[in-house]
Amino acid sequence: MEIGLNHYLVVSALLFTLGLFGVISRKHAIMVLMGLELILNAANINFVAFAKYGGMNMDGQLAAVFVIILAAAEAAVALAILLKIFHHFRHVNIDEVNQMKE
Amino acid sequence: MNLVTLAFYFFAVLTLAFAAVVVFSRNILHAAFALLFTFFGVASMYVLLQADFLAISQIMIYIGGILILIIFGVILTTNITGVEVKSDKTGRLQLVSAGIATLLLAATLIGVMTTTQWNTAEVPAVDATAEAIGTGMLTRYLLAFETASMLLLIAIVGAAFIARKKPV
Numbered sequence: 001m002e003i004g005l006n007h008y009l010v011v012s013a014l015l016f017t018l019g020l021f022g023v024i025s026r027k028h029a030i031m032v033l034m035g036l037e038l039i040l041n042a043a044n045i046n047f048v049a050f051a052k053y054g055g056m057n058m059d060g061q062l063a064a065v066f067v068i069i070l071a072a073a074e075a076a077v078a079l080a081i082l083l084k085i086f087h088h089f090r091h092v093n094i095d096e097v098n099q100m101k102e
Numbered sequence: 103m104n105l106v107t108l109a110f111y112f113f114a115v116l117t118l119a120f121a122a123v124v125v126f127s128r129n130i131l132h133a134a135f136a137l138l139f140t141f142f143g144v145a146s147m148y149v150l151l152q153a154d155f156l157a158i159s160q161i162m163i164y165i166g167g168i169l170i171l172i173i174f175g176v177i178l179t180t181n182i183t184g185v186e187v188k189s190d191k192t193g194r195l196q197l198v199s200a201g202i203a204t205l206l207l208a209a210t211l212i213g214v215m216t217t218t219q220w221n222t223a224e225v226p227a228v229d230a231t232a233e234a235i236g237t238g239m240l241t242r243y244l245l246a247f248e249t250a251s252m253l254l255l256i257a258i259v260g261a262a263f264i265a266r267k268k269p270v
Contacts, residue, residue: 003110003150007110009216010215010216013208013212013215014212015118015144016211017211018124018204021125021204024196024200025197030130030134030175030179034172038125038140041141044156045144048151048156049151052152053222054221055221057234058231058234061153061155061156066250068159069250071163072167072168073253075168076171077260079265080264084265091179
């Protein structure tokens with residue numbers, strides 16, 4: 001069977017739901033971040049799949065490049081915030097982080 | 103079944119299996135290392151989709167950058183010398199409802215994506231994409247490109263500002 005657009009879309013959908021499950025079922029903030037990265041990767045697979053099969057050509061791949069850039073910026077800022085949370089609470093369980101003041 | 107089909111199924115299974123390890127593993131370091139193979143699997147998806155530049159970017163930025171950052175985050179926010187690298191899940195009720203919700207979402211997404219008549223076009227011939235991406239970045243997407251560079255600069259300065267030891 002020839003590999004087509006639908007195959008990539010199904011892989012991306014499964015990756016997206018796995019990432020979403022990680023985001024909403026985990027306490028540890030870094031696990032939530034990993035789930036987010038999975039979601040962004042799933043979106044990127046869609047962009048590139050449509051770049052090849054949907055006639056978007058380079059536009060799809062450029063969108064994926066910008067998603068990667070945003071993911072890098074997001075990871076840097078999120079981990080900086082996590083370090084601050086850890087210094088304050090001595091843990092990063094996001095369901096117990098419920099106050100912003102010192 | 104030709105080689106491309108075989109490669110697709112191999113890398114699809116690899117990507118999804120390690121993504122499942124990332125999500126279901128109780129040990130954070132195991133999850134971080136499983137994430138490495140997931141990123142590799144996604145990079146090979148890009149190769150199969152003829153996006154060579156993106157595949158290299160994926161390996162350099164995700165594995166060389168973001169994954170290292172995440173592992174640093176694990177080490178700095180978890181007492182690694184003790185035994186506590188475990189990550190607790192949320193309560194059973196939340197876990198079950200989260201599972202049901204995501205399963206429903208997965209079924210809906212797969213149903214929509216396989217039944218929709220996508221507007222497909224001719225598959226372009228295999229060609230190196232770096233030149234076309236570079237041209238696009240400096241012509242049609244110049245504003246987005248410059249904005250992204252400013253965003254990265256601000257993100258780096260902001261991250262260093264937030265994470266520094268002592269408030270001024």
